[in-house]
């Protein structure tokens with residue numbers, strides 16, 4: 001199997017490239033990146049050293065795409081992933097759309113020409129802001145929790161999160177719209193030109209090596225900034241850090257992407273899963289919720305030399321499947337955290353931060369410098385995605401508990417104390 005992985009030097013792209021190589025023998029990856037994300041250049045040589053053919057090129061440039069060899073699948077991880085892109089004074093709306101939508105069109109043309117399948121990393125940001133901003137919330141344990149009045153809430157949002165049927169009407173942010181339009185075009189191209197399209201709407205991604213900035217990659221940014229004692233502040237919603245996000249490690253996507261590309265039908269995946277589950281759970285697994293025990297096994301679902309990867313290599317065969325084209329993939333309710341809770345975690349791990357002195361009531365004791373009446377465009381109090389459809393259709397669940405994700409970032413801090421200088 002040959003894969004074209006765009007944005008390969010980015011956070012998700014590099015993690016996915018390494019994970020796919022670990023799990024699939026004989027896999028050929030062609031990588032494409034223009035290295036426009038600061039820090040992405042650090043992945044170039046290490047990935048090349050793994051034998052990956054990485055081309056420096058731009059998805060906005062038709063010629064760069066046209067010169068690429070044929071692949072069976074395109075895994076599209078190239079984008080400007082900031083929800084503030086287009087309004088942050090750094091990137092214009094047009095530039096954002098050129099990258100995130102114009103680039104998609106060129107990749108879809110590539111898929112049409114070569115009959116390749118298309119896998120898009122989309123985003124929770126395709127969901128409408130207004131109903132999310134209007135969601136009644138209460139504060140418990142330094143975090144917003146939605147208040148669900150009996151029978152008055154649409155079934156597309158529950159304590160488990162938003163489902164795929166949650167509205168996607170604008171406004172959703174320019175970024176969200178660029179991804180939503182990419183989704184629509186991908187589905188249209190796939191249907192018209194008969195190639196498979198799979199869209200994975202990711203919640204917040206996090207892990208070691210992410211090029212975290214205040215507006216994107218918040219878990220990495222916050223932990224690195226805390227450890228370096230760089231100024232930090234809560235923004236919006238009373239500036240108490242109560243906004244909640246769930247978090248997913250991108251390596252958890254590997255089993256899902258492999259199933260989507262190889263067309264392994266869910267019942268077989270279930271059999272494999274059942275076999276794996278027959279083994280005794282490790283002590284670590286036992287400390288997790290019952291569902292999470294299944295998750296941890298999933299990350300090793302497709303071993304090297306597994307028949308899984310030799311089956312259904314032809315993307316057109318995969319196109320005949322009845323699995324849904326769009327699924328939410330996210331850490332979910334078990335992996336959610338508010339910024340104030342993340343601050344508590346950081347204080348335990350690294351000691352106090354000057355912007356957030358230790359006190360029993362961390363939030364109310366914040367000095368004025370850490371509070372601001374500023375608000376941030378497109379901010380919402382609570383965003384948790386419900387991945388039940390991915391579980392039902394692909395037997396996929398997140399595998400890495402949020403505590404492990406945060407600890408991985410903390411260890412990366414130890415190895416790269418000046419990471420923020422590199423990425424900002």
Ligand SMILES: NC(=O)c1ccc[n+]([C@@H]2O[C@H](COP(=O)([O-])OP(=O)(O)OC[C@H]3O[C@@H](n4cnc5c(N)ncnc54)[C@H](O)[C@@H]3O)[C@@H](O)[C@H]2O)c1
Nearest residue numbers: 007009010011012034035036037040058059078079081205
């Ligand atoms: N990080 C998240 O929390 C998150 C959440 C949901 C969805 N996503 C999606 O996942 C994908 C990957 O995000 P990420 O966090 O790895 O971002 P990233 O910025 O770390 O990686 C993106 C990579 O794409 C490259 N790139 C950007 N524009 C390009 C272009 N025109 N041509 C070639 N290369 C280009 C960048 O140099 C970078 O290496 C994006 O599509 C994003 O929308 C990310």
